[in-house]
């Protein structure tokens with residue numbers, strides 16, 4: 001029987017996940033179909049999952065915390081942050097995974113010498129990624145517009161700054177973890193702050209994909225290497241797919257089909 005998958009989110013019309021997963025299903029001859037589902041009330045996620053008869057789902061903004069609550073069992077990265085983006089149903093039970101964090105970690109593997117990382121932003125993605133980077137040996141500093149979100153990072157032992165308190169020093173990688181630059185042409189932090197750290201960085205990275213953000217443009221103007229969020233998108237998707245097919249296909253087998261989806265867009 002055809003296996004059904006979807007991505008829950010609101011909005012969800014922009015998501016590249018259906019194309020990525022459908023190309024991989026087709027390429028690997030798996031009888032499955034992946035749709036998109038605009039879900040208004042995240043509390044309905046578990047009910048909708050079963051109502052739609054799904055084998056698996058991805059979950060995007062703003063329902064990643066609801067996805068955590070909807071699952072019967074969750075992986076260690078989801079556990080650490082109380083949010084997840086991948087759900088698989090096995091014998092009536094929902095298993096949750098946070099593949100965003102692992103996907104991001106994989107996307108920066110090529111910066112082998114990087115150890116000191118500055119995050120611009122302190123939202124859900126910053127939270128899961130900061131934990132996994134620390135476990136992998138990186139030192140992560142968090143800089144955020146509002147102080148309110150910094151508290152949980154402080155409690156978890158990270159160095160944190162608001163814009164007013166920031167003291168510039170050298171960072172190997174500077175990473176935009178905010179949505180600033182996605183819809184509007186704005187920086188994730190005041191330009192003066194960015195100009196105090198970008199020129200000495202090894203690379204600047206954005207989690208936003210599909211466009212060159214003002215942050216990455218500024219980095220390029222200083223001849224600093226840049227990377228957008230498409231590698232993270234690709235890797236989180238391939239890791240989610242491994243869970244969807246219960247590990248019957250390897251990451252390396254899945255990846256080329258997902259890469260094709262990004263090239264087509």
Ligand code: NDP
Nearest residue numbers: 121122123124125145146149178179180188207229232233
């Ligand atoms: P959240 O809503 O949880 O967090 C938003 C963060 O952005 C907060 O720190 C917020 O700061 C900050 N922010 C928002 N607007 C501005 C602004 N104008 N200026 C400065 N700071 C701002 O978002 P997520 O963590 O869920 O997502 C963050 C980004 O990551 C999104 O763009 C999303 O698309 C992207 N993403 C990409 C993925 C990929 O595969 N490439 C996967 C997952 C996410 P404050 O506390 O002050 O409000």
